[in-house]
Amino acid sequence: MAEVRWIYDLTIFLYAASVLFYFNDFLQSNRKVNRLAFGLLVVVWALQTAFFVSQTIMKAYFPVITLFETLFFYSWVLVSLSLAIHYFFRIDLLVFFTNIIGFVVLVMSMFLPETPIVAVSSILTSELLLTHVTLAMFSYGAFSLSMIFSGMYLLQHKMLKERRWTPLLRRLPSLERLGSYAYRMNMLGVPMLLLSIVLGIIWAKMVLPEKFLLDAKVVLSILVLASYSFWLYKRYRDTMPMRRMQQWNVLAFALLLINFFATNTSTFHSWW
Structure with a gap:
C-alpha cells in the first residue's frame, strides 16, 4: 500500500x-x-x-x-x-x-x-453490491452538479433582482440554461439511484436475514429518490415557480448528504 x-x-x-x-x-x-x-x-x-x-x-x-x-x-x-x-x-x-x-x-x-x-467477505463483495454502490455514487455525482446549477440559478436570480451588474453575472449562463442543466442532471441521477436501490434490495434479500427495509439508510434513500422524482414531476408539469424548484433541488441535495453521512447504523450499512 x-x-x-x-x-x-x-x-x-x-x-x-x-x-x-x-x-x-x-x-x-x-x-x-x-x-x-x-x-x-x-x-x-x-x-x-x-x-x-x-x-x-x-x-x-x-x-x-x-x-x-x-x-x-x-x-x-x-x-x-x-x-x-x-x-x-x-x-x-x-x-x-x-x-x-x-x-x-x-x-x-x-x-x-x-x-x-475487518476482512471483506466474498458475500459482501458480490457484483450486485458493487454495482449498487457504484451506481449510487454516479447518481450522487449527477445530483451534485444539479445542485450547483440550481445554486448558480438562485445566485443569478438574486443578482438580477438587486440589479447588481458585476463581472460575475456576465460569466453565469442564462437562467433558462441553468434550469435546463439542473433538469438534465436530475434526469440522469434519478434512474441511476432507482436502479441502485433496486439492486441493493435484491442483494439484501439474498444475503441478509434481518428486516433490512426498516434500515435508516434504506428508508432515507427512498425518501431521497421520492424527493428528486417529485422534483422531476413538478418540472415536467411546470406547476411550480422556477425559483422554488431550484430551492427544492438544493434541499433535496442536503437530504442526500444526510443520507450519505448520518445513517450508517446497521450491520450492512456501517462503514466500519
Whole structure:
C-alpha cells in the first residue's frame, strides 16, 4: 500500500493547487490562470485514476466498500463529470464549484483507513453490491452538479433582482440554461439511484436475514429518490415557480448528504 501512497499524496497537493488557481480566476477572471487550473485538474484526474486502478489490483474487490474508498470514488466521479461538462459546455464556474466539493470530499478521506478494519467477505463483495454502490455514487455525482446549477440559478436570480451588474453575472449562463442543466442532471441521477436501490434490495434479500427495509439508510434513500422524482414531476408539469424548484433541488441535495453521512447504523450499512 505504501508504494502507491505517494500518488494519493501528490493528488491532494495538485488538487489543492488547482482549486486555488480556479479561485483566483473566480475573483479576477484570469484566462491564463484558468487554463493552468484546468491543466492541473486533468493531471489530478489521471492520478486519481492511477491510484484507483492500483487499489483495484491490490485488493480482491472493486474498491467502493469502505468510507475511504467511497469518498475517493465520489471525488473521482466529480472530477470526471466536471471535465466532461467543461468539454461540452465550457462553464468554468461549474468546474470551480464542483471541484470545491470534490476537494473537500478527498480531504475528508485523508483521515480514514484505506483498508477495511475487518476482512471483506466474498458475500459482501458480490457484483450486485458493487454495482449498487457504484451506481449510487454516479447518481450522487449527477445530483451534485444539479445542485450547483440550481445554486448558480438562485445566485443569478438574486443578482438580477438587486440589479447588481458585476463581472460575475456576465460569466453565469442564462437562467433558462441553468434550469435546463439542473433538469438534465436530475434526469440522469434519478434512474441511476432507482436502479441502485433496486439492486441493493435484491442483494439484501439474498444475503441478509434481518428486516433490512426498516434500515435508516434504506428508508432515507427512498425518501431521497421520492424527493428528486417529485422534483422531476413538478418540472415536467411546470406547476411550480422556477425559483422554488431550484430551492427544492438544493434541499433535496442536503437530504442526500444526510443520507450519505448520518445513517450508517446497521450491520450492512456501517462503514466500519
